[in-house]
């Protein structure tokens with residue numbers, strides 16, 4: 001009797017493939033590369049910025065064509081957006 005071959009018997013990690021921590025991403029606003037800490041074990045730098053009500057932040061994130069930035073913004077851009085939103 002032949003044992004069934006076991007494809008997963010080679011020590012392959014059960015964790016799904018994920019982006020490496022702090023992989024550079026392109027800013028949605030200016031296109032410059034920066035590191036997003038969303039996948040890091042420590043909180044992203046963006047959590048240090050003042051939190052705004054979602055509606056207010058969405059308003060500030062709205063582009064001239066009405067689209068809202070879907071991705072992350074680099075530190076300077078996010079600071080500018082937050083500052084603009086804080087002003088109202």
Ligand SMILES: [Zn+2]
Pocket residue numbers: 027028029030031032073074075076077078
């Ligand atoms: Zn930017």
